[in-house]
Amino acid sequence: MKSLLGKKIGMSRVFSEDGQVTTVTLVELGPCVVLAQKSQEKDGYQAIRLGYDKRGKEGDDKIKGNQDRSFRFVKEVKTDDEHKAGQEIDLGQFEVGEIVDVISTPKGKGFSGVVKRHGFHGAPKTHGHKHDHRGSGSIGCAFPQHVMKGKKMAGHQGHTRVTVKNLEIVRIDPKKNLMALSGSLPGCRNAYLQVVSRQEKKEAKKD
Structure with a gap:
């Protein structure tokens, strides 16, 4: 499976030959170093361990x-x-026009209510309502007398692993290790991410 590690640089725009504008996110990918090779005979599966963004000499002295x-x-x-x-x-290994998935961690937004976290419209502003305009309303009924598992409620938002699918590679700059992906990506600037080829994931599922 084609996959590479990198970090988010920022957002920009790309103009096509016919004048159409595409919003892109610039990503710095690689070069990644192969740290270990996992084999079917020894480990039970085939994989490699990649490392990105090498530390300085001070980090090397402490690693031992x-x-x-x-x-x-x-x-x-x-x-x-x-x-x-x-x-x-x-x-x-990637080409312009290829469809990829991006795995990253979005910004943490702390404890958020149901309106911000899940898009609830809130309670009516009139007809006797007080103090609960952004509340969730009822979270259960008389039976089964408990809150059902998975109920959308207020809680911590963001800072969890997210996969954004079906992003197109708009441009590639091999000299600067830069890739322009269509649309937006989760995370702040310099957030680490993983780009995975979408086509090879589909073929792996078929097998």
Whole structure:
């Protein structure tokens, strides 16, 4: 499976030859270093462990041989291809027009009510209502006398892993390791993310 680690740079616009404007998010991808190779015979599955954003010399002195901790972002990627430890992988494996998924962590918004968190419209502003205009209303009934599991209620919003699907690769700059993806991505600037090829995920499910 084609996959690469990187970080979000920011948003911009791209103009096509016919004058159409596409909103894109700039992502810096790779180069990623292969830290380990998982084999079917030894580990029971085929995968590689990738490392991105290497720490400085001060971090290397404290690590004492733990190669995973010498990178700020480490992820395991399933693949059938053979790789060697220390090998570098860049964004040359992706092409313009390809459809990908992006896995990232959105901004944390703290404790939020149901209007902001789930889009509830709230209570009427008149007809005797007081103090609960942004409340959730009833959360259950007389039977079964408890709140059903999964009920949408107020709580912590954001800061959880999110996958944004079906994003198109608009442009690629191999020299600067930059990729422009259509639309927006979760997370703040410099947020770490993972780009996964959508086509190969579909083929893996068929098998």
